[in-house]
Amino acid sequence: MRIILHNENQRPDVLVHVAANVRRLRLAAELSQQALADQAEISRRMLVNIEKGDVNVSLGTLDKLAEALGVLFYALVQPPESEDSARINEVAWVGKAPESRAVLLASKPATQEVELWSWTLAPGERYDSAPDDAGWHEMLVVTQGELTLTLEREDIVIRAGDFHVYPSDQAYAYRNTGTDMLRFIRNVSPRTQSCMACPIVMMFRFEEQRMAKVRITQQGTIHCFPAGLKDEDGKLVNAEISAVAYDGERLLMASDKPIPGEGRSAVFSLPLDSSGPDDSQLEYLTTPLIRQAVKYEDFALTTDGRHMLATTGFDRIDSESHALNAYNHLLIWPLGEPDKVQVVDPDPRDGVEGSLEFRQKLEAAIGQPYYKIEGLAVVPSDRGDGLILFGVREQGNSHDDFAYVRRVIGARYAMTDSDNIEFIEELHDVYAFDPAEYDGVDHECGLSSLEYDPYHARLYLVTSFETEQGSEEVIGGYLWVLSLADFHAGKPPTLVTHEDGRVLEFEHKAEGLAVLDRERLFVVYDNDRNHELGSVDERDERHSCEAPYTMLALV
Template sequence: MTHATILQQGTIHCFPAGLRDQKGDLVNAEVSAVVYDGKRLILASDKPIPGEQRSAVFALPMTSQGPDDSELEYFTTPLIKQAVKYEDFALTADGRHVLATTGFDRIDDVSHDLNAYNHLLIWPLGEPDKVQVVDPDPRDGVAGSLELRRKLDHAIGFPYYKIEGLAAIPGERGDGLLVFGIREQGQSHDDFAYVSRLVGAHYEISDQGNLVLIDEMHDLYAFEPGDHESVRFECGLSSLEYDPYHARLYLLTSFETEQDGVPHIGGYLWVMGLEDLPSGRQPTLVTTAEGSPLEFEHKAEGLAVLDHERLFVAYDNDRHMHLGSVDERDERHACEAPYSLLHVS
């Protein structure tokens, strides 16, 4: 069994308090992606953060006292600012590049107005200014990873889907296996099912530093969180994270529902060995030190491995403002994103 203990909780100030968008509405921090590059946490909101010198992607040091948002740095390279609705980050299997995916949950093939929602980006570790689009449309002036989208369409087999997980793990070919985690699939954005499904393909890093898929995108794995007796609410996959220290994969699932008029948000953490992927073995639900299921009180959306025994969890509570046990205050400011630091054993 894998156990987790909360070492620290708090909030990150993602932008100045009171920031408003062009419509005059208060901007809300909705952190949905996080990765650790060995020194800093790189985070992203799945909603734009307005301002010429800001973007939805930013980094801050991870110190012995926790994340330090006093040294927050926005990634303002045009390609990074161009993409919308970031959902997950990953490091390549060799740890030398950062990957960032959007949700791929909407497209307009005629106008291309929604291409910003269809991006997989790559940049060398520590060099976001060298960002590139993975598997772009071959037509000049057409933005986005549209060739990749066509491959995802074929592998997933539904007209609507949402990507919320991304991981790169050691594979049998090339430089590794690129894994996408699907949270929603169905006929449309209002006719879908929550799922925890993985598709992927092997990849190589080219001489130009871009990621190239070298075989066909295909189904890798799926499981139903609700089959576990301790899962109280319907969940969908919300993040993937490769743990190179223990050759395993973490899967984060989250829920946002209502029962008897009462809203419920939260999530669960699962772990599996890489050898369990081809066998289809069910992942293990991470528990507390006492052996009870670890159920997050907030909507767990981002996950990062920090070292051999620590994980960082970022929460995207959307418009839910309560802080619960994260802080003595009842509610967070709109600019704050709650987080937890876990010790895993």
Template sequence: MANAEVLQEGTLHCFPTGLRDENGELVNVEVSAVVYDGQRLILASDKPIPGDARSAVFAVPITAAGPDDRGLEYFTADAIKRAVKYEDFALTADGRYVLATTGFDRIDMESHALNAYNHLLIWPLGEPEQVQVVDPDPRDGVEGSLELRNKLDGAIGYPYYKIEGLAAIPGERGDGLLLFGVREQGYSHEDFDYVCRVVGAHYTVNDHGNLVFVDELREFYSFSPQQQPEVRYDCGLSSLEYDPHHQRLFLLTSFEVEEAEEERIGGYLWVVSLEAFAAGKAPTLVRTMAGDALEFGHKAEGLAILDSERLFVAYDNDRDMSLGSIDERDERHACEAPYTILRLT
């Protein structure tokens, strides 16, 4: 059994209060991805953050006292600013590179107007200015990981899907096994099911620092959260995170439902050993210290391993501004991202 206790909760100030976009609309931070690089948290909002000196991807230092947004730094390389709707980060299995994926949930093959939503990026740890696009379209001037999208089409088997998880684990070939977590699948953005599927392929990082797949993308894992009786709502996968300290994989699921004419959001945390993952065994639901199911009061979307005991959870509450237990205030500012730090036992 895996149990967790809350060590710290709070909010990160991600850009100036009152920031507005080109249409005059208030910008809302919606953190959907996070990874710890050994010194800093790298986070991303799944909505753009406007400004030449800003981007949707940024880093904040973190110490034993928690994250410090006074040291926030935006990543402004062209490829990072160009990609839209970031959904998850990961480190390569050897910890030398950062990977970032968008949602791959929309495409227009004729106009290429939606290519920004179809990106897998890689850069050396600590060197985001060296970012490269993984599996790009071979045609000049066509941006995005469109070759990868074709592979995802084949592995997932539906015309519509959304990627929200990314993790690299040790594998039998190459430099490791890269896993993509599927949250939604179906026939359109209006006709889909929430799922918890994991597809992937083995990879290597070549001499140019780019990731190359060395075998076919295929399904590796799936599970149904609703088979656990304490899961109250229909969930979809929202993040994957490899724990190299204990050779296990964390899976984050979240829900957004309407109940009694009221919107409800939240999530659950699961863990599975790499051995059990390979065997297709169901993950274990993480529980509170009292033994109850750990149910987040916010839409848990990002997960980062801080050390052998601590996890950082980021929330993407969309337009829900309530803070609940995270702060004594009732509501957050649009520039604030709520988070929780857990300790697992």
């Protein structure tokens, strides 16, 4: 085990703090370097290098120094001028990769010292620790990725959204065996003060609950193409936005119907700023492969944020003709480079490069002659580069003989050298739930979108409905959320509500969701030929070129 690391390219502030603090406290205690080294059971050379700020010390060594100097651990790592141990927020350890680090968040004296840490481990990184004192425990809460906790007799895998408490008076190690960044919270507590861990549990449980309530902050419409645009049959083109994603600067949207005209396509992007989406700067993605696909249903970013995936509905095919191949596309391109778009699992037929190989995998997994894909998301996985999820909305015998479902199938995948994906296992059932079991859900609905939230390691599911009450058409939708840990465990999702606890029932047919940041969501609607605006606008009806949207804030 390598416990002292030398970083030639960067000298973290913690080394400066530790150097100044150790020297200041040693002199205050009137100890020579040799005397302190002897009491801390380290070499004098190590101590000299620590006071010079030339080594990145293991946490165990800092513990020994703190005990020898008669101070608490935080006194060594926080800035010398700081007196507040309730908010330290200082790096105390860095790994071989620059992203790997342990941050001491806070420390408060109890019967013994209690510490709160924030850890980040890059893929392949490992931290080994000697046993703590007898009776000590640690609580670990994983917020992103997957932590492998290696104990003396077993390995324990802790997924994002889950936690584990264990006795730390044994040798243990933290390992990131996956391909994604790992982040977790660590609470160190003596047995006599084990209740000090309770605030940590309460803090995370509270955050999980608050994610189930939202507030509408903005509504409006987006002009998707020029007013009065007509198709080749002379009919007005209607904006039917079924997919949305956000890359940090621009919204990416798609209509499930073609947008005709030179220089246009069903896929377009526009900037999002503090005032909302700016459709005056709308840009169409006109790469031929993107233009040829028909009936887009959802977008998804890969877990590393480097590639965009797009899926069509896969709800029709003609085995003899290539005319319907355009409805069977799973596309991928490097983020910001749509000109490099590729088909996933291609099978060119009569010159049309659709994802027909992938369609065969869908048929095998779904087991029905008719189905419609409307959800797409990618979540972290223990193998490969991620787990890609497909939301099934309809399944049955045919397009006029089916049932609405809330079914998710998926498969792990690996990125290829050519910026495409390769499935490393068979598509299989991953998740399903029944909205009819919930109070406040008054309509039968099907799954219409999936969205992974990397900020909170959770999955959002959108369901929508289109039905009739008497002679009137009724459309709408619901929003659901659950942690990745609950998703993998097959637990039911939480139905999202307004601040006052009322069920959030969209007045439009919600078809797409994008996570904008830690606090905001963006919802788009595919109302088909329904032009009513409701509360979105003071006008009664929208123009055919307009698409309604809603922005939500988590509360």
